[in-house]
Amino acid sequence: MDRTVYREVKPTPAIWLMAVIAAAFVGAAGLAVLYIEHHGHIVTGMNNQIVWGLPHVFAIFLIVAASGALNVASIASVFGKIENKPMARYSGLLSIALLAGGLAVLVLDLGRPDRLIVAMTTYNFTSIFAWNVILYNGFFAVVGAYLFVQMARNISPKVVRSVGTAAFVWRLALTTGTGSIFGWLVARPGYDAAIMAPLFIIMSFSFGLAFFILVLGTTFPMTGRYIGPNLVKRLGRLLGVFAVAVLYFTAIRHLTNLYAAEHADFEYFILFSGSIYTKLFWIGQVLIGGVIPAAMLLRHAENTTKGQVILASVLIIIGGFAHLYGIIIGGQAFPLEIFPMYEVTSTFADGQINGYTPTIYEWALGMGGVALAVMIAGMGVVALRILPMNLSDRNIDPTEPDF
Amino acid sequence: MKLPALNNKSERPAELNRREFFKSGAAVASVTLAPGVTLMAFGGEASANADPGKRWGMLIDVNKCSTDCNACVTACSEENGWKLDGNPETDPQWIRKIDLKHKETGREASLPMMCQHCEEPPCVDVCPTGASFKRVDGIVLVDKHICIGCRYCMMACPFKARSFVHEAVEDQKSNAPRGKGTVESCTLCVHRVDKGGTPACVESCSATGNGAMMFGDLNDPNSEIAQALKNYPSMGLRDDLRVNPGIRYTNL
Ligand code: SF4
Ligand code: SF4
Numbered sequence: 001m002d003r004t005v006y007r008e009v010k011p012t013p014a015i016w017l018m019a020v021i022a023a024a025f026v027g028a029a030g031l032a033v034l035y036i037e038h039h040g041h042i043v044t045g046m047n048n049q050i051v052w053g054l055p056h057v058f059a060i061f062l063i064v065a066a067s068g069a070l071n072v073a074s075i076a077s078v079f080g081k082i083e084n085k086p087m088a089r090y091s092g093l094l095s096i097a098l099l100a101g102g103l104a105v106l107v108l109d110l111g112r113p114d115r116l117i118v119a120m121t122t123y124n125f126t127s128i129f130a131w132n133v134i135l136y137n138g139f140f141a142v143v144g145a146y147l148f149v150q151m152a153r154n155i156s157p158k159v160v161r162s163v164g165t166a167a168f169v170w171r172l173a174l175t176t177g178t179g180s181i182f183g184w185l186v187a188r189p190g191y192d193a194a195i196m197a198p199l200f201i202i203m204s205f206s207f208g209l210a211f212f213i214l215v216l217g218t219t220f221p222m223t224g225r226y227i228g229p230n231l232v233k234r235l236g237r238l239l240g241v242f243a244v245a246v247l248y249f250t251a252i253r254h255l256t257n258l259y260a261a262e263h264a265d266f267e268y269f270i271l272f273s274g275s276i277y278t279k280l281f282w283i284g285q286v287l288i289g290g291v292i293p294a295a296m297l298l299r300h301a302e303n304t305t306k307g308q309v310i311l312a313s314v315l316i317i318i319g320g321f322a323h324l325y326g327i328i329i330g331g332q333a334f335p336l337e338i339f340p341m342y343e344v345t346s347t348f349a350d351g352q353i354n355g356y357t358p359t360i361y362e363w364a365l366g367m368g369g370v371a372l373a374v375m376i377a378g379m380g381v382v383a384l385r386i387l388p389m390n391l392s393d394r395n396i397d398p399t400e401p402d403f
Numbered sequence: 404m405k406l407p408a409l410n411n412k413s414e415r416p417a418e419l420n421r422r423e424f425f426k427s428g429a430a431v432a433s434v435t436l437a438p439g440v441t442l443m444a445f446g447g448e449a450s451a452n453a454d455p456g457k458r459w460g461m462l463i464d465v466n467k468c469s470t471d472c473n474a475c476v477t478a479c480s481e482e483n484g485w486k487l488d489g490n491p492e493t494d495p496q497w498i499r500k501i502d503l504k505h506k507e508t509g510r511e512a513s514l515p516m517m518c519q520h521c522e523e524p525p526c527v528d529v530c531p532t533g534a535s536f537k538r539v540d541g542i543v544l545v546d547k548h549i550c551i552g553c554r555y556c557m558m559a560c561p562f563k564a565r566s567f568v569h570e571a572v573e574d575q576k577s578n579a580p581r582g583k584g585t586v587e588s589c590t591l592c593v594h595r596v597d598k599g600g601t602p603a604c605v606e607s608c609s610a611t612g613n614g615a616m617m618f619g620d621l622n623d624p625n626s627e628i629a630q631a632l633k634n635y636p637s638m639g640l641r642d643d644l645r646v647n648p649g650i651r652y653t654n655l
Contacts, residue, residue, distance in 0.1 A: 040570040040583045047492035048566050051554040111552015111567060111584030118549050122532045129531035129555055186644060187525065187561030336563055338516075338640055342503040346516070347487065348496045348563065 004086040006151075006385035009223045018222075019378060022371040029368020032361040033108045041111065044362050049354035050332045055109040057324050058366030061207065062102030062373060063136075063178055064200060064324075067171035068208015069095040070143065072235075074171070077146075077164025083231070086388040087216070088164075092147045093380040094212060095171075096140060101373030103136055105365055128180045135174045142170045151385060175204045182327065189266040190331030195256070199249045206242035207320040210313040213239065215377065217310040220391065223381075228393030229306055236309035240297030243316055247290040250323075266334050270326065275353070277330035280322040289319005329356055452597040455539040458522075459591055460621040460649035461605065462628050462637060463514060467615035467654075470502055470513040475616065478607035479517075482592065484576035485566075495566035495581075497589045498604060512655065515604065515616070518543060518564040518589035519640060519648030526556035526565065535586075541621075541649050542591045550585040557586060561641050564588050591649075621649065 009015065036043055046053040072091035076084035107113055123130040146167045149155045179200030185191040213235050220227045254271065257263040270277050293312035297304060333354045338344070344351035381387050476498050480486050485495040498517035504510070520543050526535045527543065534550035537543045545556075557565045565588040572581045578594040581587055592602035601618050608616040619628030631637075632651060639648040 041567065042490075042493055042569040047569070048494075048496070048557070049492065049563075051557045051567060111554070111586070112550065115549070115551045118532050119551050119553075122549055124527075124530055124533040126528045127531045127555070129529060129553065133531065181555075184529070185525075185559055187559065187641070332558075336561065338562055339501075339503055341506055342512075343506060344501050344503055346499050346501040347491060348499045348516075349491070350499075350501050350516075350563070 005389045006089065006387060007389055008383065008385055009219075009381045009387055011382055012223070014222050015378065015382070019375065022375040022378070025364075025371030026368050026375060028364045029105075029108070029371070032364035032368070033113070036109075036361055036365075037113070043359060045356055045358045046362070047354075047356075049349050050329060050356040052328055052332065053356060054325075054329075054358035054362040055105050055365050055369075057321065057328050058369050059102045059105040059109070060178060060328065061321060061324050062098050062105065062369055064175060064204040065207040065211045065320075066095045066098035066102060066204075067139070067175045068204035068206065069098055069212050070167060070171050071205060071209055072212055073146070074164060074168040077161050078168045083234075086391060089147060089150050089386045090216065090381070091212060092143050092150070092167075093384075093386050094215060094377050095208070096143050096147075097373040097376035097380065098208075098211065099136065099139060100376055101369040101371075104372055105369035108365060128177060128184055132174075132177045132181070135170070135177045139170055139174050142167045171204075172201060175201045182331070187336060188331055188334075189257075189263045189337065190270070190327070190334055193253060193257070195249065195253050199246075199253060202242065202245045202249050203320065203323065206239065206246050206316060209235065209239050209242060210316040210320070213309060213313040214317065217306060217313075219381070219387070223387065225387065225389060225391070227306075227391040230393040231391055232306045232309050233301070233304055236297045236304055236312065237301050239309070239313065239316065240294050240301070243290055243294040243297070243312075246323075247286065247294070250285070250290075262337075262340070265337075269334050269353070270330055275333075277326050277333065280326050280330070284322025285319050285326060288315050289317075289322060293319070332356075450536075450538050453538040453540040453542070456622060458541040458621040458649060459596060460520065460541065460619065460628065460651065461602075462617040462619075462631055462651045462653060464615045464617075465512050465514045465652055465654045467613050468512075468514050469613060470511070472513075472611060472613060473500055474607040474611045474613075475515045475604035476500060478603040479589070482576070482603035483579040483590070484572075484574055484581065485579075485587075490569075493567075493569040495568065495587060497566070497587070514652065514655070516562065516564070517604075517650070518560075518591070519562050519646070519650045520589075520591055522647035522649065523645065525559040525561065525644075525646060529555045529559040531555065538593075542593050542596070543588075544590055544593065545586055545588065547580055547582050547585050547587075552584040552586065554586060560588075561644055561646065 011019075044053060070091055072084050073088035075081045076088040107116055110116070119133060123133070125131070142163075146163045149160050149163050176197045179197035182191040183194055183196030213232070216227065217232065254267060258267045269275065270281055272278060293315040296308055296312045333356065335349070335351050335353065338350070479498045483497060485497060487494045487496070498515055501514055501516050503512045503514070520541055522541065524535070524537055524543050527537050530536075531553060532549045532551055534546045534548075535543070535556045536546060552567070554567055557563075557567060565586050567586050568581055568583050571583045575581055579590065592600070592604075595602060605616040605618045608614065617628050617631065619626040621629055621632070623629055624633075631653075635653055637651045637653040638655060639651055
């Protein structure tokens with residue numbers, strides 16, 4: 001077996017093109033933020049009923065995917081799977097990039113982003129948000145250290161392993177924290193559930209790995225490097241299992257909610273009313289993001305091609321967006337029940353299903369976050385020895401036949 | 404870095420005063436805005452005036468509240484300088500009237516709804532910076548100088564009592580500083596209460612002759628409100644959540 005050789009990626013015209021496109025998106029997001037800052041959130045589709053909108057869907061997707069993208073590295077270092085080791089650096093870099101993209105969106109959507117320093121220095125420790133600020137900052141530090149020990153010379157594998165374990169534990173805490181943002185909102189029928197935290201963890205496994213496969217599958221050919229079909233197949237099988245697990249947790253979440261009479265109206269609204277959220281749930285989340293990719297990845301697992309695995313990853317990412325849109329926006333669209341036995345009306349939309357139509361500025365901000373993540377990951381592989389030269393199956397595992 | 408604010412009730416005012424002390428820049432800005440009276444912007448001074456022995460609250464008699472009366476809403480809007488501007492989705496509403504119709508019996512009722520000044524306020528629990536805070540006398544306020552506009556408190560409030568300021572504000576009242584990009588809600592007219600007065604909504608409700616709103620100290624057993632609560636049935640909204648609202652309703 002050859003030793004794995006890591007090299008900086010030489011910027012080809014294709015990579016330059018991608019960089020320019022990503023920069024354009026980031027620039028557009030910057031302009032959108034300035035515009036929103038100047039006029040106030042009145043220019044967005046968010047309002048006093050839907051207080052968190054599309055930016056939060058993007059931000060939370062990226063943050064959840066960030067901790068999931070670290071999976072490949074964790075499996076290598078923590079669980080000792082050597083065949084994943086050559087991809088561990090890339091997995092660490094990608095998770096940092098995704099988190100940075102997500103946080104940028106979250107922070108830039110604040111009513112007063114200029115007060116970020118307040119958020120960084122004034123903590124209210126009963127707030128899960130405040131804990132998250134610490135978890136996010138810590139994640140950068142821990143994963144940064146993990147990347148460093150992997151790349152530095154003469155560091156013993158033991159050290160790499162313990163830093164890797166720390167990163168793994170940290171990422172579990174981080175996703176628990178993100179899920180708890182919703183799980184602890186006791187007053188809203190759509191959120192108040194302890195299952196949110198484990199659901200978010202399993203979602204992160206799935207979305208993060210999908211993202212990882214997608215970028216790996218595109219960057220390798222773009223940089224003229226080779227990736228073995230068995231490796232992709234193996235990652236695909238794992239992704240299929242995660243997709244099924246997400247479906248399982250989703251079923252549990254809705255079934256327990258249906259069981260509780262007080263949440264039955266909300267469940268009816270999401271599952272059967274025929275609103276946009278019903279469509280997003282059944283078509284986006286369950287079908288496109290769950291059943292179809294899971295079938296593609298697991299039914300004839302031996303015969304899946306690289307192309308199929310990448311396509312399934314794309315479907316899972318689309319389904320993931322639908323999933324988070326349903327949780328975040330759907331949860332707010334359903335009215336608060338202040339007077340359970342009454343029909344209510346007011347000038348403040350009491351008792352009404354709340355509408356939400358994101359404007360171009362929210363789209364620009366959200367897409368900018370994705371572009372920022374891509375840019376950071378791209379700069380990382382160009383500047384650092386992150387990507388292995390060769391991920392052929394034989395190179396990874398000598399018992400595999402070479403192609 | 405300064406030690407974080409514990410959410411401990413008794414430590415809260417001291418913490419705010421200390422924070423206030425270091426924030427001379429902000430203090431200067433607010434003094435120029437309105438000498439001596441900008442309380443809620445800070446929390447610091449507003450907290451210093453709070454009496455830990457008291458718990459301010461209200462009792463609303465739903466039978467006396469009439470469907471076509473909007474006096475409390477108008478009074479609040481004038482007193483605190485917010486207004487409905489033709490964008491019902493984004494305009495602020497510190498207080499609103501809710502019309503109710505019982506699903507089974509068809510009984511109709513109408514009542515005012517505002518921040519319930521919860522004893523265990525979820526908005527305060529979730530606020531990452533501590534901008535959302537409860538004074539020792541039970542009044543829940545937003546410190547406009549440390550609110551970052553994350554809107555988590557709006558997600559957490561069971562009563563939809565808070566508004567986000569979606570655009571630049573004009574004609575501010577000196578007693579109720581407001582700011583684009585921050586969150587606001589009913590202050591229980593803390594500026595009046597601290598001078599021994601009554602909230603504007605309660606005053607206007609009496610003026611109409613309906614007299615559906617009563618204001619007072621829930622902790623003082625001899626107060627009119629405490630007596631009424633003792634002698635007649637009443638409830639807090641969403642009592643199942645155990646946030647123990649300071650606003651009580653009767654005849655609902
Ligand atoms: S009613 Fe809402 S805003 Fe007022 S104290 Fe309770 S949770 Fe906070
Ligand atoms: S919007 Fe302001 S008051 Fe509300 S939780 Fe965020 S920082 Fe606190």
